[in-house]
Amino acid sequence: MKPKNGMFIACVTLSMVVFDAASQCSSRKPVIFNFGDSNSDTGGLAAAMGYEFEYPDGRAFFRPPTGRLCDGRLVVDFLCENVKLNYLSPYLESVEPDFSNGANFAIAGSATLPKYVAFSLNIQILQFRRFHNHSLRLQSQGNKNFVGEDGFKNGLYVIDIGQNDLTAAFNNVPYDQVLQKIPSFIYEIKDAMWGIYLLGGKNLWVHNTGPLGCLPEKLGSLKPDASQVDQYGCIASMNEAAKAFNSQLQDLCQQLRDQMKNTTIVYVDVYSIKYSLIANSSTYGMKSPLMACCGHGGAPYNFDPKIKCRDAGFDVCEEGAGPYVSWDGVHYTEAANTIVASAILSTKYSTPNLPFNFFCNN
Ligand SMILES: *[C@@H]1O[C@H](CO)[C@@H](O)[C@H](O)[C@H]1NC(C)=O
Ligand SMILES: *[C@@H]1O[C@H](CO)[C@@H](O)[C@H](O)[C@H]1NC(C)=O
Ligand SMILES: *[C@@H]1O[C@H](CO)[C@@H](O)[C@H](O)[C@H]1NC(C)=O
Numbered sequence: 001m002k003p004k005n006g007m008f009i010a011c012v013t014l015s016m017v018v019f020d021a022a023s024q025c026s027s028r029k030p031v032i033f034n035f036g037d038s039n040s041d042t043g044g045l046a047a048a049m050g051y052e053f054e055y056p057d058g059r060a061f062f063r064p065p066t067g068r069l070c071d072g073r074l075v076v077d078f079l080c081e082n083v084k085l086n087y088l089s090p091y092l093e094s095v096e097p098d099f100s101n102g103a104n105f106a107i108a109g110s111a112t113l114p115k116y117v118a119f120s121l122n123i124q125i126l127q128f129r130r131f132h133n134h135s136l137r138l139q140s141q142g143n144k145n146f147v148g149e150d151g152f153k154n155g156l157y158v159i160d161i162g163q164n165d166l167t168a169a170f171n172n173v174p175y176d177q178v179l180q181k182i183p184s185f186i187y188e189i190k191d192a193m194w195g196i197y198l199l200g201g202k203n204l205w206v207h208n209t210g211p212l213g214c215l216p217e218k219l220g221s222l223k224p225d226a227s228q229v230d231q232y233g234c235i236a237s238m239n240e241a242a243k244a245f246n247s248q249l250q251d252l253c254q255q256l257r258d259q260m261k262n263t264t265i266v267y268v269d270v271y272s273i274k275y276s277l278i279a280n281s282s283t284y285g286m287k288s289p290l291m292a293c294c295g296h297g298g299a300p301y302n303f304d305p306k307i308k309c310r311d312a313g314f315d316v317c318e319e320g321a322g323p324y325v326s327w328d329g330v331h332y333t334e335a336a337n338t339i340v341a342s343a344i345l346s347t348k349y350s351t352p353n354l355p356f357n358f359f360c361n362n
Contacts, residue, residue: 023082025360030083031102031147031155033201035124035192038108038331039210040076040160043067044090045108046216048119048309056294056309056316060334069108071293072334073325075207075270076104076158078338078341083357099146102155111164112188120324121161123189125195132199149200156359158197159189160207160270166238175237177243186248191266192254203359206253207344208246210274213238216292217329220303232279233300235289239275246271247313250351256296264358267351277336284339286325293317293324293333296353303329 034040043212046053046067058065061072067090068074077087080101088098089105097103108117115122132152139148147155166187212218213235222235229235230329246269253267281289284306288299294309294316295302307313309328317324323335332340347353 002237023355023357024084025357027154028150028154028360029049029084029101030357030360031151031194032080032083032088032158033084033128033155034088034106034160035121035128036106036158036160036207037110037164038069038106038205039163040074040104040158041108042074042076042088042090042104042106043106043109044092044106045053045118047092047094047321048107054285055309061321069328069331070334070337073337075107075337075341075344076160076233076251078337079158079344080109081353082341082345083360088128093129097145099131099135100144101230102147102152106331108162108230109164110161111247112161112185112192113165114190121159121192122152125192129195129199137154148330153200154203154359155201156203156205157201157209158205161189162209163212166219166241166245168211170212170238170241173360175241178237180239181333182241182248184243186252188250189249192257193252193260194289197260197263202260204263204265205268205359206249206265207268208249209242210271211239211278212242214275214278214290215330216217216290216295216326217308219290220295220301220329221295228270232275234278242271253351254328264352266354266356266358268344269349269351270340270344271347273340277339277345281325285322285323286335287317287326291324292326293331294328301329 031323041065053065053067059071085101088102089099091103092103092144105124110119112121135146139146162185168182213236217234224235228235250267257265271285278289290301292302294314296306296307296314324333325336328331343349345356347355
């Protein structure tokens, strides 16, 4: 009885948070540009590579799926819903794109380094520069599918990257060498933020990286022993590296607030939100937080590097029966993203604690 009631209350409270926080832009049309990896890719990789992701992706919301590595909506989708904005079209989408509300440059697999490969953060910024240039021209010619000067100036620039850099850094390298690489990732993010600023962007919203060591993909591939995991079963060294990255990212945001005149830079502690969700998953009525819904091999992680979700022979959890936190071992489920997005929108994890719609209401 008790946990059931607790669960119910938790769900009601959270959905109320989503709706209470739903906040239109009163004075101007919201415009959002997003940069990052699969955590916020709304179909960019699918468009670039000609992939059609199929069931079970999208099964909780988008049918057919839309190129999101998820059963439904991503955090960025919930942020768009919050300001009554259409979901962002990927920059590379050539089939009926709508860029009147911004564009999404995030591509699954992206990292900050190496710098000159598709689709690093640097390439995404170069794409943005090209988009900016042509969008201004087209919009001034009356094309309503593009963004004009005001949109670029008052728009929100969201950055969510780093997970793939840390993943790559951990490839057969000892922990102290992983730590040594982190400043080079932060340097690339700094470069990207300057790139946006120099083109006139003044509202930045930066997500830090989540607890890497809690991903079923890492756990199922590395099979850590008891000495390597923390009290919730996550790989401690990976989470420590994520926290080191985040601390430098937070410092960067502070440094740039001083250097970039007239900008607002909001740093969001997504790590704490996700870690708290994993630690308290049963409070949210969620299933084993270290186990992928879509994968192979069963408990404890349901992640088999040889038969991943989308590979021939994968298994997928029953739909609607107490959601999992992890969709495919790397990406969160829509149910988890709902909770993460409400926590982001609560402003409790933001520095400074600005509401998400700040950029369109001044
Ligand atoms: C903008 O695009 C035009 C072509 O439309 C090109 O000649 C120009 O170099 C571009 N400017 C920048 C800053 O990229
Ligand atoms: C900052 O904003 C103020 C007031 O809008 C403006 O006067 C000033 O020129 C801006 N400074 C820069 C560097 O853009
Ligand atoms: C779990 O939830 C409790 C109550 O909200 C909170 O105090 C605690 O910090 C959470 N655990 C973690 C690891 O975040």
